[in-house]
Amino acid sequence: MTDLLALNSIRGKSGKDTLIGLLEAEGRKVFRVAFADVLKEMCAQVLAGGPGELATAYQRDMHKSIKDKPQSCLGISQIAPSSYQHWLRTTYWEEPSAPKSLRWHLQTFGTQYHREYLGKPDVWFDLGMREVRQGLEDSSYDHVVVTDMRMPNEYKGLLYAPDVKTIRIVRDWFIPGVDDQPYHISDIALMAHPFDALVVNRLGEPWAMLDQLKAQGVLN
Structure with missing residues (x-):
């Protein structure tokens, strides 16, 4: 059965695409969706x-x-x-x-x-969910991965999907030009929301993200 992994990070360049690459390197077939x-x-x-x-x-x-x-x-x-x-x-x-x-x-x-x-809070979510449903209906994929769950409506809507896991990724090093910028509401809107897993992307140890997800029961 295809599961759904919904990724969130407070700052950019935290390792979401790297995580997808690691999943694929293990032989897992991934259907990538980005609301953005x-x-x-x-x-x-x-x-x-x-x-x-x-x-x-x-x-x-x-x-x-x-x-x-x-x-x-x-x-x-x-x-x-x-x-x-x-x-x-x-x-x-x-x-x-x-x-x-x-x-x-x-x-x-x-x-x-x-x-x-413009009063269209769900515009990007609605468009992205068309792709999510497409990936979930294709049984050839191991995971549908949403790379940019950022807003409360996206969080709430994705929880209705079958076999969904929410994952926050935190990078443990500073990147000038990214981490010194003011926070936008889309960066911090889910800061207080509970997640199924917290992954720390440590400098020089990207592969450890998979080990953390397995240890927290998100991946088999």
């Missing part, structure tokens, strides 16, 4: 003014470390005109030309703009 994938595609196109080379470049960089670097071209006054940009101008009017990072736009576009301003 659709968000990244939509956000990149809005920033760029539509589909094209720039949007593709933005979307590609959203999966790399450069997403944490503020860039002048991502300042509110520099991105393509849109209803999102208009909302940013009225909300962050004091700093329209200040450099912004792709991560800042992803968080702002996904939460403050869509979830709060």
